[in-house]
Amino acid sequence: MTELADHRRASAEAMDAHRAWPTDTPWLREAFEDLPRHAFAPDRLWNWDGHAYAPVDRAADPDRWARLVYAGPYDAAITEITDGRPTSSLSCTSVVADTLDSLDLAPGHRVLELGTGTGWNAALIAHHVGPTGSVTSVEVDPALAARATTTLNGAGIDVDVRVGDGTKGCPDNAPYQRIIATYAVDRVPNA
Known part of the structure; x- marks a missing residue:
């Protein structure tokens, strides 16, 4: 669990470093803290290996899975592949923050x-x-x-x-x- 917490903390720090948190929507940080991304990520994510999307299973490689869930503020976590193409994802943290800020x-x-x-x-x-x-x-x-x-x-x-x-x-x-x-x-x- 420590590795997951470390990746989660690093993701929040990256949002700070990139000034990606909307300044006029303070509830967002609390919501992100209360409802962490990993709690909504499926146990299988997908990673581009340079040729195709390869599965990354939480049970087999929990650290790599956590790195995909908590990649940088501008990186989505691919959650579904259909016919070799991404068809669903956990959107980039910065995009989620921006769109929810814009939703007012x-x-x-x-x-x-x-x-x-x-x-x-x-x-x-x-x-x-x-x-x-x-x-x-x-x-x-x-x-x-x-x-x-x-x-x-x-x-x-x-x-x-x-x-x-x-x-x-x-x-x-x-x-x-x-x-x-x-x-x-x-x-x-x-x-």
């Missing part, structure tokens, strides 16, 4: 997240909106949605994870005060 969240907000992935981003949002707010997260991949639901429930985080097409929104829980997409979109859909 407040306690009590109702939030729609498109792209659940590991559930970490949804957990950070839920941490801040608190029990008077709500988070609905839509994930197109049923396996990712199931894994995220299990992880969120295990962490005691209340997020309504739905399997579906994010471009259609989720009218069941509308209206929302904030909407965030954790995957690239060409346009904001009307829904």
Whole structure:
């Protein structure tokens, strides 16, 4: 566990060194501390070896796995490979901090997240909106949605994870005060 703690500490120090923490959103540091990345990372991550993505299993190489989870502020941890290509990740720590800062969240907000992935981003949002707010997260991949639901429930985080097409929104829980997409979109859909 010490190696994991060391990597986690080094990651936070790198965020400080790069001045990557948004200065006007102090709740983010607390949320990152309370909900560490590794708690949402699957036991298998993927690393580019120069030719292809190779698996890195937590049980087989816990230090290398921890280095991937807590790589630099501008490095994502690849969590899923499909047909040789990355299809899901724990986004870069700095990107998560920037997007959540830009979201301008407040306690009590109702939030729609498109792209659940590991559930970490949804957990950070839920941490801040608190029990008077709500988070609905839509994930197109049923396996990712199931894994995220299990992880969120295990962490005691209340997020309504739905399997579906994010471009259609989720009218069941509308209206929302904030909407965030954790995957690239060409346009904001009307829904």
